[in-house]
Amino acid sequence: MGQEIEKSEYTRADFEKFHRILMHETALLHGLFDNNAFNSCHAVGGYELEAWLVDQATQPAPVNQAFINRLSNPLVVHELSRFNVELNSEPHELRGNVLSLMQSDLSGLWQSCTETAATLETRLVMMGTLPVLDDAHLTMANMSEVKRYRALNEQILKLRRGLPIRLDISGRDHLQSSHYDVMLEAAATSFQIHLQVKPEHAVRYYNASVLTSAPLLAAAANSPFLFGRDLWSESRIPLFEQAVNTEKEGVITGHSGHSRATFGHDWCKESVFELFEENVASYPVLLPTLNDGDEKNLWHLRLHNGTIWRWNRPLIGVDDAGYNLRIEQRVVPAGPTIIDMIANAALYYGLVVSLANEKDAPESQLSFSQVKGDFYTVAERGLDADICWPGIGKLNVGELLTNHLLPYARSGLATLAIDDTDIENLLGVIQARVESGQNGANWQRNYLYHHKCSMQEMTEAYINNQQSFRPVHEWSV
Template identity: 25%
Template sequence: MTDLAELVARSLEAATREEFDSRVREQTEFLYGQLDEGALDNEGFAIGLEMEVYAVAGQRDDSERTVRPTEASRLHQIPGSIFEDTDAVSKELGLHNAEINTDPNTFDAAGLDAQATAIEMETRKARAAAGEENCALVLDAMWTIPPESGTVEYLSATTDLDGVRLATNMRTDPRYVAIDTDLLERADGSIELSVPGVERSFPSILLESLATSIQPHLQIPQTEDFPEYYNAAIRTMGPLVALASNSPFLPADLYSEVSDPERLLEDSHHELRIAVFEQSVNVTPNPKVRVPSDLDAVTDVVDDVREDDVVAPFLSEWLDAGSGSEYTDNYWEFEHKRGTYWRWVRCVIGGDPVEGAGDERSVRIEYRPLPTQPTVTDVVGLQALTAGLIRGLVAADHPITDLPWDATESAFYAAARDGPDAELAWVTADGERTADRDEIFSEVFEYAKYGLDVQGIDDGASYLDPIRARWRAETTPSSWKKTRVREHIQDGLGFSAAIERMQREYIRQSRETDSFAEWL
């Protein structure tokens, strides 16, 4: 079956949900058995990365044989040819989005070097492929220069296909359309966005395509240890988001009649990406995008997905999937459901084999709260910081998991709101509770470096230093953006015009510098 409208209609049928739930229950029993038998244990740690980007229109620079954004560049849809020219680039929700992936590597010196090289090379290849269509890819956490049609028009445009309403600028992937249809029905036909300075309604979850992120992955070799690493990872989210914040503004034309721009600048979240994602899809009885609960046992990761609200269920035979040739085919419907288990940290079961670190039967942490960064160096630095910190905290038997879960949640949302100035929460190596940012970040970098050392990465500091520079300067990409907008307003520009000018400066600098540290 390939007809999109029919797939969406069948996904919404009660009979489908009943059969889907039955298969998920059966497949959880398979996964319990795999965990009990140690079938998901592996030889060592492994790392990987996903990086989302968006596109703007570009102009060919024949002298450098490249395509660059111009002062007139606006949001641009990514040509389909880019996905044909490189296997490392995959489609995302919006027609203007793409995701660049690395194959996993062992978590050691050679593996981290391979990750850095891969993300650099794949980004170059993706940019070259996009450039063939006068399109330029941007490393950023949220697009703010709207297309010619305007943001509201772009995100609200719909077409009808045999009774199914499609968001015109969303990819017509059956899964995306089914999720959009299901969530929109639950939301009574309107997705609401409410953040400082903007109150809007949209007829689609395409709103979520405003935001782009990076997702470092860390494979844990012994499944019985997984809860310890997972619970530690949750407690790192506040400090790491505070260091990474990069989305303080929505598209410029969403702001109208700003009577007090200085107040709005102060109130705007450093990571609006968090609010946008949560508000675009949290319409089920139990919010699907949130800080996850702690794990008591590794089997909790199976239970959590099984008990999660069902959205847009598919059956494997509809897509000629689940043939048995892949390990994940043993739990196809479970894996489909996990795809909408949108916690800020989640477990992934199964994956690609990694020489020296195991086969496709594995468990790994997918770390989801971080925004896309200005440069590849910054992206790799955050990948090293994230994996190193989680590994280092557990290897050192650090008491970080003594931090109460509710304090962890509060710190995460404080970081999303206030960036580097957030009121954070931490437990020190001595077991003392602290909110002192210098004390917190000192341990964050100390234990990240320790984690890299434990994995045999002697030059770990070279990866961490670009991110460490932010702590020392008390500046992140989001605070840089806020400062630039403030300066442009003081020079006489309106709020929206100041955002556009800042964004063009950001795009230029992100392409011309090696790391954000050079902007400080």
């Protein structure tokens, strides 16, 4: 959940003071890393799920304020648009039956949300991009009444000197669009997976998370359509990178420069603190809201970090128990079902733990540029992509998952002492999905082309299948 702010208009003095405090808090954080002052515990996991509110015709329903008021659950909060909400989990130690517990918790929260949505004659949908969404839905009138979003919009446009944010995605179709606001970002929803790690192992875990991104995304892809166009298997990736880009001119690709939504530029070398140094050196302050609280809370540093959307983002947590260090894996889209998303989380946790505990760091065998290029290839081509993997070479990502990475993930989950039944059930979902070739993106495309139907009809069929709670590989076309 993002930090709320008290105002949305700033002076030069606000920026100057915020930057001074940010530099000071960054120095404090450096000391925490040097002194290994973070909580060191068994791995802890959690998630955030962004969802759509739609009406009976599957059109976006801009009613999130009324929805949140009626639901009255602190785990469900606003998102950028009035037709999106975010569901959050409590943190859980990753051991025993935790994955079943996560699935049960999310199912219960989803049921409560579904019942509340029904009282507003709306439905809740988990889907990376909403196929029926139109450019005309993405207006300032549909921005949530949250000061943070208004301020982000104003500051990003200021950095662009008033030039529009341009969307230009070439996939199976070609899409171009221009906006004088950041509402394009609202067209993408995700299932963000959190992993709290021990600081002494953080570099290996962070690099493992980055390395895992491409195969994880191949299995999970669920966003082929945007504004009625068939683009990438995971169109969220170029969409989000371009939607929050602060570059002033030129073609925005998301592959160069220091975009605020980025796969990154290199492996972590000695410390995850390197990423927070990069935050200060490479990213101008967007939200210079000042806070009078204890400097040890690192409020300004955490706010600034929240305006840099790395696909693998380091997070600093501060609570009564002290400081904690988390990795937020952001590449996975929302949906298609709860069991699919928990299976994606199981794959992620298992792979990261296995890779991070290899005797020789796997990331040392591949250049960062190779892994980054493979990530975008997978975002575009999904399970049809070929990628390179340490010690194996180049092969189809589906074959890589089935023959190599699923056994790795099983081993990693066993290292965490996850229940055997959960390991087999959830990784079995991934295996069946990959072997069938039917992830969410491929089901959407196949249904649309097989039935020669409208986006609205396909979306309705998707919602009906989602409500069955069956994993996507079992959905009929």
